[in-house]
Amino acid sequence: xxxxxxxxxxxxxxxxxxxxxxxxxxxxxxxxxxxxxxxxxxxxxxxxxxxxxxxxxxxxxxxxxxxxxxxxxxxxxxxxxxxxxxxxxxxxxxxxxxxxxxxxxxxxxxxxxxxxxxxxxxxxxxxxxxxxxxxxxxxxxxxxxxxxxxxxxxxxxxxxxxxxxxxxxx
Amino acid sequence: xxxxxxxxxxxxxxxxxxxxxxxxxxxxxxxxxxxxxxxxxxxxxxxxxxxxxxxxxxxxxxxxxxxxxxxxxxxxxxxxxxxxxxxxxxxxxxxxxxxxxxxxxxxxxxxxxxxxxxxxxxxxxxxxxxxxxxxxxxxxxxxxxxxxxxxxxxxxxxxxxxxxxxxxxxxxxxxxxxxxxxxxxxxxxxxxxxxxxxxxxxxxxxxxxxxxxxxxxxxxxxxxxxxxxxxxxxxxxxxxxxxxxxxxxxxxxxxxxxxxxxxxxxxxxxxxxxxxxxxxxxxxxxxxxxxx
Numbered sequence: 156x157x158x159x160x161x162x163x164x165x166x167x168x169x170x171x172x173x174x175x176x177x178x179x180x181x182x183x184x185x186x187x188x189x190x191x192x193x194x195x196x197x198x199x200x201x202x203x204x205x206x207x208x209x210x211x212x213x214x215x216x217x218x219x220x221x222x223x224x225x226x227x228x229x230x231x232x233x234x235x236x237x238x239x240x241x242x243x244x245x246x247x248x249x250x251x252x253x254x255x256x257x258x259x260x261x262x263x264x265x266x267x268x269x270x271x272x273x274x275x276x277x278x279x280x281x282x283x284x285x286x287x288x289x290x291x292x293x294x295x296x297x298x299x300x301x302x303x304x305x306x307x308x309x310x311x312x313x314x315x316x317x318x319x320x321x322x323x324x325x
Numbered sequence: 326x327x328x329x330x331x332x333x334x335x336x337x338x339x340x341x342x343x344x345x346x347x348x349x350x351x352x353x354x355x356x357x358x359x360x361x362x363x364x365x366x367x368x369x370x371x372x373x374x375x376x377x378x379x380x381x382x383x384x385x386x387x388x389x390x391x392x393x394x395x396x397x398x399x400x401x402x403x404x405x406x407x408x409x410x411x412x413x414x415x416x417x418x419x420x421x422x423x424x425x426x427x428x429x430x431x432x433x434x435x436x437x438x439x440x441x442x443x444x445x446x447x448x449x450x451x452x453x454x455x456x457x458x459x460x461x462x463x464x465x466x467x468x469x470x471x472x473x474x475x476x477x478x479x480x481x482x483x484x485x486x487x488x489x490x491x492x493x494x495x496x497x498x499x500x501x502x503x504x505x506x507x508x509x510x511x512x513x514x515x516x517x518x519x520x521x522x523x524x525x526x527x528x529x530x531x532x533x534x535x536x537x538x539x540x541x542x543x544x545x546x547x548x549x550x551x552x553x554x555x556x557x558x559x560x561x562x563x564x565x566x567x568x569x570x571x572x573x574x575x576x577x578x579x580x581x582x583x584x585x586x587x588x589x590x591x592x593x594x595x596x597x598x599x600x601x602x603x604x605x606x607x608x609x610x611x612x613x614x615x616x617x
Contacts (some may be wrong), residue, residue, distance in 0.1 A: 266374075271372045
């Protein structure tokens with residue numbers, strides 16, 4: 156197993172305070188309380204295991220994380236339970252966000268994530284407004300939703316090169 | 326009274342607007358004033374944040390700038406939106422390097438994030454600012470005899486550093502208090518703090534269903550007539566997925582789901598038709614205390 160020191164540094168430097176990951180003593184409270192681990196143990200051979208992700212991130216075993224079944228990263232349902240039960244105050248979900256972002260940069264990750272990002276990029280909304288829904292809003296006496304400034308919003312995203320991560324035309 | 330900028334979010338605004346109908350009726354009665362702003366998606370803490378975390382910060386900060394411009398606090402109807410907007414504020418407040426970086430990007434579109442406004446979940450406003458007595462005073466009908474399972478949802482209370490609710494993030498009680506004022510009976514169940522599984526369902530449907538089954542089994546065992554939630558994502562998960570549970574596991578739950586303000590609106594004597602109850606997938610029927 157190769158230790159990727161660059162990856163390890165990215166994990167440690169993710170936020171101010173992210174280096175507390177080194178205090179992980181693998182007690183497994185995260186996995187024991189994880190709702191996804193609870194059900195994937197039965198459904199998948201490898202399942203979703205936050206404790207193992209933290210161990211691999213801490214040791215810089217990048218390959219272990221990214222060569223496994225994608226559920227090893229994308230099984231996380233972002234319930235933040237592990238963050239609350241961790242006795243060492245490790246922000247596990249933030250580390251998992253880094254892993255997911257890196258998975259996206261490889262062009263991997265669930266279709267839903269790309270579709271949502273595309274919708275947000277195009278309309279400013281994860282769920283774009285539709286004429287039928289607008290009529291329903293009106294019939295229920297609701298005010299019109301103020302349209303966001305999509306041009307300005309797209310400039311912000313383009314400047315940050317977020318548009319380049321989208322799978323346009325796929 | 327304070328006027329808030331309404332952050333209804335993409336799901337309520339553009340998919341299940343009937344939730345906004347009951348909310349506005351309840352807000353009006355309680356004197357909670359709101360106005361609109363051209364917000365974009367918050368963006369989704371379980372979706373877009375996983376796509377690009379830095380973009381999540383920038384877009385969230387961009388939304389906060391819109392409220393700062395009018396010097397008004399935001400009131401949010403969605404756990405996810407509240408979580409994003411509060412999380413962005415928390416991270417920018419505690420990390421000057423991040424704040425500087427995001428402000429550099431915002432400057433290019435003529436904005437600056439300052440951190441001058443507050444983001445409130447409507448449950449927090451109801452409990453802290455309005456109070457149980459005032460809420461009780463607008464209800465005209467007791468829901469005595471109705472058994473309710475409460476599901477406040479993950480992002481209303483976790484991570485606690487961001488959310489700063491008065492609730493215990495693993496043993497929440499505020500939604501229970503807010504439901505109990507209607508005269509309904511809150512039933513405790515084992516899996517109260519368990520996630521609805523909305524996020525994982527988007528990637529792994531079968532995992533989401535297994536998780537929801539665990540949750541629903543626990544709710545059913547407690548003998549609940551209805552489930553009350555304060556988040557549109559949780560609402561949709563419970564409301565639309567029960568039929569899939571039946572398909573997958575042959576289990577019939579048929580437990581209707583109400584958003585907190587829908588429960589209040591019914592207890593205010595509002596007509597279920599005016600509240601858009603027909604748009605609920607798990608139909609409300611024969612629930613005597615609700616009169617539907």
